[in-house]
Amino acid sequence: MTKRRVYVDNAATTPVHPQVMKEMLPYFTQYYGNPSSIHSFGRQAKHAMDKARERVAAALGAATDEVFFTGSGTEADNWAVKGVAFANKGRGNHIITTKIEHHALLHTCQYLEKHGFEVTYLDVDEYGRISLKQLNEAIKDSTILISIMFANNEIGTIQPVGEIARIAKEKGIYFHTDAVQAMGNVKIDVKEIGVDLLSISAHKIMGPKGIGVLYIRKGIRIDNLVHGGAQERRRRSGTENVAAVVGMGKAAQLAAENLEQHTKRMTSLRDRLIDGIIERIPHVKLNGHPTERLANNVNFSFEFVEGEALLLSLDMAGIAASSGSACTSGSLDPSHVLLAIGLSHETAHGSLRMTLGEANTEEDIDYILEQLPPIANRLRELSPLFKQCEGGKVSV
Amino acid sequence: MTKRRVYVDNAATTPVHPQVMKEMLPYFTQYYGNPSSIHSFGRQAKHAMDKARERVAAALGAATDEVFFTGSGTEADNWAVKGVAFANKGRGNHIITTKIEHHALLHTCQYLEKHGFEVTYLDVDEYGRISLKQLNEAIKDSTILISIMFANNEIGTIQPVGEIARIAKEKGIYFHTDAVQAMGNVKIDVKEIGVDLLSISAHKIMGPKGIGVLYIRKGIRIDNLVHGGAQERRRRSGTENVAAVVGMGKAAQLAAENLEQHTKRMTSLRDRLIDGIIERIPHVKLNGHPTERLANNVNFSFEFVEGEALLLSLDMAGIAASSGSACTSGSLDPSHVLLAIGLSHETAHGSLRMTLGEANTEEDIDYILEQLPPIANRLRELSPLFKQCEGGKVSV
């Protein structure tokens, strides 16, 4: 009997969609030309790039010349923030972001703080939402950039990006949003939102790893991050990663086309999982917003147990989940996002994130609901923080 | 009859080697985990990364913890130069490089000049070699970095990197070399050379596009270029591009293993092509060094004709070549490298680069030698710069 394997870590990364793979494949060994070359091999590659750029533009509601391919979501975030900061430092040195951004944003901001910039990190409420009032109050004459993520990678909370964009526009401040997790799970139309810069990453939407996109609204003043050849209209250098660009194009197209159907299915699976856990396991707390949350995000704190132990036990049962962001699960610190929504250190340590994807089924959910309670129970019995009362009732 | 297609633009990019492709493939759809995840999907990916890193380390003579994966050769170059510059600006602000570097280096240096750094661009002789004497004279107390390419991408000239490393070491200055074109064509052993930082790119050695490596000798002070998650031992953030990393590992292994046999074959094809052109076509000039040149590089100037017209005509005959670097062929300026070796503008405009690869055969060379003379002849007849004498003899 092969063990069941249930992958519910789709916020960390996703498998490449078969249709995406199929379109990428010829660009490794057959149409391998460099798009900058003028011969037929190069023109084939260039043509594929153009088509992919059109698809991404269509998926985001952008113009094709506002779409710039990067080497990752992280690079898109770095570029947006450093590029705007350095290009506009004549106008001011103040940046506003939040305490719950991805490290790609936070560590970039910390780096800028070392180079003469001032950064305000907005608080969030217990559900992970920023306060528009606090945002308004944080704005100064020297504010040149607001960067607030569209949806959080750990707890799935969605921010009011449209209203943030309005505030930013009113004050003449650039607004960037990290939409890496939102893409595919929320409708994104850059013009409707009114955002100036927006980052996405292919590997979160069944595209390949190592390719991102930065949407840059026409007219934005931004420095380059990676200097060199004339690729991406002289704004992002390096031989184009044609196969990955093709993959990003197809993945973005599928994400936009399937959005409604996908989120409907994810929401139903998500709620089955959330309800099932609350029913079966005492002393759990749903992290994130009850309604303004990504359709595929489930994040619980399990009191008295530590997340890694939970993860490894689930892994032995074939269930791949995460404890906080993919990037923090290797670290020892509890997630900055969970602390920002007010969890105690020990509760933050006991968090479990399950992020659903295309491949998941109701059977997967039921399997998790069958495996998870005894695992939580065993670890709680090992825990000195937890005492089981004799009558089978649970107390602390 | 299908037209013969002869790809001789391997310095622009190469097809992915079937063995490389085979090893990469499972990491898109099967072993798709995020290497930072601790579950089995993540561990599979992590394991693949480790193996690839060992292969690259072995191919370069480096330790595994001196190998850092980047999103391209361009990013590796940007990181090396900006990272060392910003991390060591307390010690000095002077950088030495050459006039014939790739744009990834040159534009990075120009960017640094805008940010308070001073850059010396060394001349090269008519063959494209720097003078060690001039290098020595250029060194000042404020010099913190020497960055000189291992081998040039346009004319294939190889620099005396070992001697440059000795000079740098003597003066306590970091030495970086862009070995993107050297890899696979020249033996590279970072310890033997004594280099501090070295860049390579997979797509030049039959690996995938969008993946590079920066070798950073242990103990080098260098800032990050891309900030975010804890990947690459906290030095280069972004979800690891596992499939591409696996591809880079295999490509580097093959490049190192097949080096001797490969360069022997390339040299023989190269010399057949060089000799054949000189025999068949008057008024041509071989650009680059007669002996200290990459085994796969052929670069000629054809007097009286313009490079793009030559390229397009060859392309119509199924031959894919280049006129200068892949990055400049889209531009209107004549190659900075050809000007640096002293060519006039019009001679620089008439340059043709053919860079051989694994797939090329003697039949390919003979096909080129058959197609090229009438093409050059036709364009010369179109050219007001060229007058054919009646006796069939050629004069200007």
Added chain:
Amino acid sequence: MYNETVMEHFTNPRNVGEIEDADGVGEVGSPQCGDIMKIFLRIEDNIIKDIKFKTFGCASAIASSSIMTEMVKGKTIEEALSLTNRDVVDALGGLPAPKVHCSVLAEEAIRAAIEDYRKKSEGTRNSG
């Protein structure tokens, strides 16, 4: 990430539980750090007759607790005190670098429990 020995001790930890009226109890770590180890000792004639643990923490913390209890069970107090975190790591066949502190916690936990026993028995001696 973890070797088989670690995973085996994590999956089937030895000596889990509490000892009522233990002769010595030690608790180290803190919930903030994500690790708490609590050790219960039954000591007779200077020998660790029984030992139990409860641990809140990651797999390596649980495995370190488990193997440590096996290593000191039946040993004299002095032998138990000579146990170092290196011994724990070695017995586990190695731990990933960022997890070595779990073995330190195991060393500290047994020391804390023995100290508690000594304090208690001094108290007994003094009052007896």
Added chain:
Amino acid sequence: MYNETVMEHFTNPRNVGEIEDADGVGEVGSPQCGDIMKIFLRIEDNIIKDIKFKTFGCASAIASSSIMTEMVKGKTIEEALSLTNRDVVDALGGLPAPKVHCSVLAEEAIRAAIEDYRKKSEGTRNSG
């Protein structure tokens, strides 16, 4: 990169060559810029009876030269002077943005040749 019309004119350029003792010769561009266009005119009764060109330059320079010679052949001098680079681009069915300067060169070349013809014929008139 180039459309079929451009490629066709590049591959089979019309009116290549020189005219001995031409009535007007115009040369524009420079080798530094990578483009030189040289136009030879035979003019009778204010009409361009024959035209030839030689061009050193890229495919679009050659195609622009070729199509321009076709467009002005048989036309009056005034008609030829009214030709703009836009007309050349349109006749070619479009050129990539960085190549539009080639069509400008074609416009300048025919103007230069006509100017040379006028100067020469003035000279002839004056001396005749």
